[in-house]
Amino acid sequence: MCVCVCVSVRSCDSSVCVCVSMRLQCVYVSVRATAVCEAENTLPLSGECLVQFDLWDSDDVPVPRKELLQKVKGVDALVCVLTEKIDAELLDAAGPNLKVLSTMSVGFDHLSLEELKKRGIRVGYTPDVLTDSVAELTVALLLTTSRRLIEATHEAKSGGWGTWRTLWLCGYELANSTVGILGLGRIGVAIAERLKPFKVKKFIYTDVAPRPELASLIDAEYVSMDELASQSDFLTVCCALTPETKDICNKDLFSKMKNTSIFINTSRGGVVDQEDLYEALSSGQIAGAGLDVTVPEPLPTSHPLFTLNNCVILPHIASASYSTRNAMSALAANNLLLGLKGQPMIKELKL
Ligand SMILES: O=C(O)C(=O)CO
Numbered sequence: 142m143c144v145c146v147c148v149s150v151r152s153c154d155s156s157v158c159v160c161v162s163m164r165l166q167c168v169y170v171s172v173r174a175t176a177v178c179e180a181e182n183t184l185p186l187s188g189e190c191l192v193q194f195d196l197w198d199s200d201d202v203p204v205p206r207k208e209l210l211q212k213v214k215g216v217d218a219l220v221c222v223l224t225e226k227i228d229a230e231l232l233d234a235a236g237p238n239l240k241v242l243s244t245m246s247v248g249f250d251h252l253s254l255e256e257l258k259k260r261g262i263r264v265g266y267t268p269d270v271l272t273d274s275v276a277e278l279t280v281a282l283l284l285t286t287s288r289r290l291i292e293a294t295h296e297a298k299s300g301g302w303g304t305w306r307t308l309w310l311c312g313y314e315l316a317n318s319t320v321g322i323l324g325l326g327r328i329g330v331a332i333a334e335r336l337k338p339f340k341v342k343k344f345i346y347t348d349v350a351p352r353p354e355l356a357s358l359i360d361a362e363y364v365s366m367d368e369l370a371s372q373s374d375f376l377t378v379c380c381a382l383t384p385e386t387k388d389i390c391n392k393d394l395f396s397k398m399k400n401t402s403i404f405i406n407t408s409r410g411g412v413v414d415q416e417d418l419y420e421a422l423s424s425g426q427i428a429g430a431g432l433d434v435t436v437p438e439p440l441p442t443s444h445p446l447f448t449l450n451n452c453v454i455l456p457h458i459a460s461a462s463y464s465t466r467n468a469m470s471a472l473a474a475n476n477l478l479l480g481l482k483g484q485p486m487i488k489e490l491k492l
Pocket residue numbers: 223245246247248249271457458459460461
């Protein structure tokens with residue numbers, strides 16, 4: 142039996158995952174599994190079976206495509222992170238042995254689900270364990286953007302800090318505001334729960350359909366996309382990237398937003414038309430934007446969005462806390478091993 146894995150892992154709790162994480166520490170990995178293998182990089186799969194893996198032992202990530210296409214040949218399973226495009230080309234290169242895919246991410250826009258389904262490959266992913274971390278970072282980004290913290294530290298450091306001035310570096314506060322959530326799921330709820338103590342007046346959301354159970358947790362009102370745009374003082378994007386949501390935040394949406402509103406995206410860069418966002422920010426159509434995700438990633442340092450004071454850009458770090466990355470790696474590893482054993486994964490995508 143053979144397996145292939147590309148994952149970033151640190152130490153974690155269960156014995157299986159301690160074993161995985163010690164071997165796969167902070168690297169993208171290619172893993173090979175064999176029935177009864179005594180090679181160094183092995184994991185127990187069942188009583189009579191061990192998973193063996195080879196490390197992608199380099200900071201040079203993601204795994205170069207050519208190398209990955211080589212490494213996956215003949216494997217039974219694959220663990221990946223969100224930078225790996227799992228498409229027909231890669232699945233063809235892996236061949237018919239491939240039965241399990243485990244992605245260390247909640248997002249799965251990097252996976253060709255149709256191709257996976259067609260080949261009968263089971264897919265594990267890592268929802269829930271990153272909800273707190275992403276929600277926390279979203280709040281941090283929102284406050285950083287709305288209270289202009291990056292500009293402020295720059296001014297303080299660079300001599301721009303003169304006498305106290307009435308309107309200098311004024312921003313927008315959450316108290317008495319309306320917060321809009323585009324795509325209400327676990328993360329949107331967790332963001333709202335954290336924002337509520339800031340005295341937000343009202344939560345509104347839009348989605349493909351109302352989600353009354355989740356909405357009731359935060360007392361959020363379902364509105365149309367247009368109402369979301371026009372009513373939100375803070376609009377936070379929490380939807381998955383799908384063909385339907387690609388570029389959904391575009392000129393049309395920005396043109397309906399208030400000049401005083403703040404746009405936040407910690408989901409996927411692909412949901413935003415970045416040219417339209419640049420236009421909205423530079424023309425004053427909206428007050429500011431905080432982005433943890435962009436297209437491409439990394440965003441080239443020459444990108445026009447980097448020239449704007451009212452745009453805060455983070456390098457996709459929403460889930461980057463030690464405890465969350467540990468939990469994600471443990472879940473990805475356990476999904477992989479359960480899938481290999483033919484058992485239900487802890488978190489499996491329904492294809
Ligand atoms: O898990 C994901 O999909 C992420 O984007 C991690 O931050």
